[in-house]
Amino acid sequence: MRAIIEKEFKSLFKSFKSIAVILFFLIVSFAASKFFSNNLELLQQDQGESVYVSSIRALVMFFGSLFVLSLSHDVINREVENQTIRFLVTKSSRNAIVIGKFLGIFLFWFVCVLSSFTVIALFAGQLFVFDFLKMISFLAYAIGVTILLSLVVKKPSHTTFIAILLGIAIPVLGIWSIASKQFVLKIVKYVLPYYYIMKGSYYTFVPACFAALMLLIALAVFKRRDL
Amino acid sequence: MKMIQVHNLKKKFKDHYVVKGVTFDVEKGEIFGFLGKNGAGKTTTINMLTGITLPSEGSFVIGGKTNKEMNEIKKMIGVMPDAANYYYDFTALEHLTFFAKLKNVKLKKVDALTILDSVGLKGHEKKKVGSYSFGMKKKLGIAQAIIGTPSVVFLDEPTSGLDPESAAEIQQLIQQLASNDMTIFLTSHNLSEVEKICDTIAIMEDGVISKIGTMEQLRGMYKRAIQLLVKIKKEEQHSIVHLLKRDVGDFISNVQISGDYLCCELWRESDIPKLIHYLSGQNIDIYEARVEKATLEDIFFDRAADR
Numbered sequence: 001m002r003a004i005i006e007k008e009f010k011s012l013f014k015s016f017k018s019i020a021v022i023l024f025f026l027i028v029s030f031a032a033s034k035f036f037s038n039n040l041e042l043l044q045q046d047q048g049e050s051v052y053v054s055s056i057r058a059l060v061m062f063f064g065s066l067f068v069l070s071l072s073h074d075v076i077n078r079e080v081e082n083q084t085i086r087f088l089v090t091k092s093s094r095n096a097i098v099i100g101k102f103l104g105i106f107l108f109w110f111v112c113v114l115s116s117f118t119v120i121a122l123f124a125g126q127l128f129v130f131d132f133l134k135m136i137s138f139l140a141y142a143i144g145v146t147i148l149l150s151l152v153v154k155k156p157s158h159t160t161f162i163a164i165l166l167g168i169a170i171p172v173l174g175i176w177s178i179a180s181k182q183f184v185l186k187i188v189k190y191v192l193p194y195y196y197i198m199k200g201s202y203y204t205f206v207p208a209c210f211a212a213l214m215l216l217i218a219l220a221v222f223k224r225r226d227l
Numbered sequence: 228m229k230m231i232q233v234h235n236l237k238k239k240f241k242d243h244y245v246v247k248g249v250t251f252d253v254e255k256g257e258i259f260g261f262l263g264k265n266g267a268g269k270t271t272t273i274n275m276l277t278g279i280t281l282p283s284e285g286s287f288v289i290g291g292k293t294n295k296e297m298n299e300i301k302k303m304i305g306v307m308p309d310a311a312n313y314y315y316d317f318t319a320l321e322h323l324t325f326f327a328k329l330k331n332v333k334l335k336k337v338d339a340l341t342i343l344d345s346v347g348l349k350g351h352e353k354k355k356v357g358s359y360s361f362g363m364k365k366k367l368g369i370a371q372a373i374i375g376t377p378s379v380v381f382l383d384e385p386t387s388g389l390d391p392e393s394a395a396e397i398q399q400l401i402q403q404l405a406s407n408d409m410t411i412f413l414t415s416h417n418l419s420e421v422e423k424i425c426d427t428i429a430i431m432e433d434g435v436i437s438k439i440g441t442m443e444q445l446r447g448m449y450k451r452a453i454q455l456l457v458k459i460k461k462e463e464q465h466s467i468v469h470l471l472k473r474d475v476g477d478f479i480s481n482v483q484i485s486g487d488y489l490c491c492e493l494w495r496e497s498d499i500p501k502l503i504h505y506l507s508g509q510n511i512d513i514y515e516a517r518v519e520k521a522t523l524e525d526i527f528f529d530r531a532a533d534r
Contacts, residue, residue, distance in 0.1 A: 003328035014316075086308035087371065090277045091329040093298045226240075226280045 001096040001103075004088070008104020012071065021067050022112050029056050029116035033123035052124040053131040056116050060135045061194065066167030068142040072105050073149060073163035074156035076222075081156055085227050098222050102147050102215055109139045134197050134204050141193040141207035144214030145170070151221050229288075230255040230379055230410040231276070236285035238271050245271045247434035248285065253412060253427070255378075258405045260425030261414040262527060268434045269414040270309050273383050276412070277306045290378050302330070305372035309383035309414075315357030319348055319367050322356065323374060332375035346370045347396055362389045369397060373404065380404060382413040386420060398424050422523040430527060438526065446521050455479075455499060456488040457506065458515035464489060467511060475505055 012018045032055030076098070079085040088097050117132045145166065153159045174194035177185040189195045193207035231253035238246040246268040253259040263269045274280035276287060278297045292299040313322060320339055327334035343352050346366040351359070356367065365388060372380050385401070386394040394417075402424055405411050415421050421428055422442060429439040438445055446453070459467065464484050471482045471491065478498045482491040493499060499518060506513060 003325055006328075007325060083308070083311045084314060086279050086306075086311040087313075087326060088329065089279055090304070090306035090308065091301060091326060093301070224281065226274075 001092070001100040004092065004097060004100025005104040005107060008075070008101055009107045012105065012108040015071070018071055018108070021071065022115070025056070025059065025112055025116045026119060028059055029119040032056070033120045037123045052120050053117070053128045056113070056120065057131065057135065060113070060138055061197070062171050063167075064135075064139055065142045065145070065170040066164070068105070068109065068139060069146050069149070069163035069167045070160075072143070072146045073159040075101050075105065075147065076150040077154055077159060078150075078156045080154065080227060083227075089227055094222050095219055098147065098151075098218050099215070102143060102218075105143050105146065106140060109143065110136060113139065130200075130204070134200075137204050137206075137208040137211075138193050138197055140211035141214075142170075144211035144218075147218045148214045148221075151218050151225075228255040229253070230257070230290060231259075231412065232288040233272075233276070234286050236272065236275060236287060237283050238268070238275060238280060239283040244283075245434055246275070249431070249434075249436050251429055251436060251439055253379075253410055255410055256405055256408045257426045258401060258411040258413065258424055260421035260428045261412065261431060262416075262418065262421055262428060262523075263414075263431035267431045269431055270383055272431070273309070273381055273412070273414055277304060277308070277381050279306075279308060303378045305374065305377035305380040307368040307372040307380075307382045307385060311368070313356040313359075313364060313367065315355060317356055318353050319343055319356060319359075319370070320352045322367060323371060326371045327374050330375055334374060342370045342373060343367075345373075345400060347393060362393055365389055366393070366397070369400070373409075376407075377409070379410045379412065382411065384414055384416065386415065386417060394420070418523045418527055428523065442523065445523070445526050448526070453493045453496060453499070453521070454490065454519040455493055455502065456485075456490050456515075456517045456519065457502075457513055458487050459489055459506075459511050459513060461487070463511055467506070467509065470509060471505075475502065478502075 033052055036052050076085075079088065085097075092100075113132065113135050117128060117135075121127050146163070149159055149162060149166070153162060170192060171194075173185070173188050174192040177189035177192060178195055178198060180186070180189075191210075193210065196203040196206040229252045231251075233249055233251050235248045235250055236246060237244060237248050249268075249272055261269050261272065271280060275282045275294075276289065278301060282294060287294050289300045290303045292303075294300070314325075317325065320336070320343070323334060323339040323342065327339070340349075340352060343349060346369050348363060348366050348370060351363060356364065359367065365385065369382065369385055372382065382401070386397050389397065398420060401411055401413070405426075413421075413425070425442075427439070427441055428445060429436050430445075431437070438448055440448065467489060468482050468484065471479060471489075478495075479491045479493055479502060482489070484490070491502070493502065499516075503513065503516060
């Protein structure tokens, strides 16, 4: 499994799009932190120190799904289409392949968000551990969706399109469903991560639990798949 | 010792059975050749045995582990899948390193280079696989299959598309691996190659094994197994044809004259001295006697003609 995690992690770092996303995260974190550290009076008016992480929080909540989905939508179906999966599946267990892919992507985003929070911590002079965990939980959810999408939809050309649609639909529906009183949207609220992230406390980890559930479904699907 | 035991293995795609129940055993250290036309079910069978495809029915045991323990089987097999692509931004060396890590095999750089050298990829180890020719990719396929010296190696069409020299090198390598107690299971379209290097041959047709055995056993199943050509005096040819049909018709058949030769077909190798003895007894001068055994090609196409 280690080999798959390593390969997935490294291949994400090799891609131009991924580098652009990391730079974007770092620039936003740096710029926002610098702005708040130069305007300390804003911290008293708002919610104290946590305003430092507001920019990265907004970035992840609005664009996190889109970034994750667009970078990794073909993480499994591309290997199946190119038949490189045949080398993997004859050497490693099917579970190790799916979990390895999940963890490889997760590690990439962990490093990306950690770097951003490190920049913020340097300016703020404090660590935002709980905010960091919230973002990680949210991204784990997005990675779960991505893995499942890449398994259920067989053609990478199709997932390219679906990834963009989902990447836009998830934040729109997520935020809308929190405010809405419609029955359908109330259900959507409990399925998407926004409600839990907003609620905070131990609810923060519910999206991560959803990610684990999606991973289990992905394992079950992949176990029955002819490659 | 039986290394592979397959029992009534079937594969169904939608409503159609591609493999309709194959049963066979492969001995340890044996080179087992799997022959068949396109669509006969060879690749599907190999894919089931290697975990690429899941069997619909039936079972198999490899190295004492059943198909329910596929992850254990994967530890002792090496596979060169048919039509698999590579990671084009990886070099050959990076491929071997990655695949070795996948299998939890500790592969030193020097060992990886030795493997690449053995398949004729020396000097190409640091080139991106995207720049490789078809033949070089085939060789890399074999190289990655033998990482960690597995007990059983599955090779799907290992020499197809290779030039004769490279194909001969690969055949030699396969024989060398088998001599080191590795069991080789290979599929091929190249009949002469299978005949040359395989200990046991199975011919697959329309999802079932139509013939299986050693080359000698297959010849035994073949209707006109041995053809004997005897050069005798022209003036004696016609009279002897008549005599042969009358006196030894129980063990020879299809007696005819072809140019300078008297041709006939025998059932068993042991019938050859009997025939020579008979001819000598008739005071026939024999200038030359040549045995033409059935080739795998004869056997393969005979079955096709039977249908």
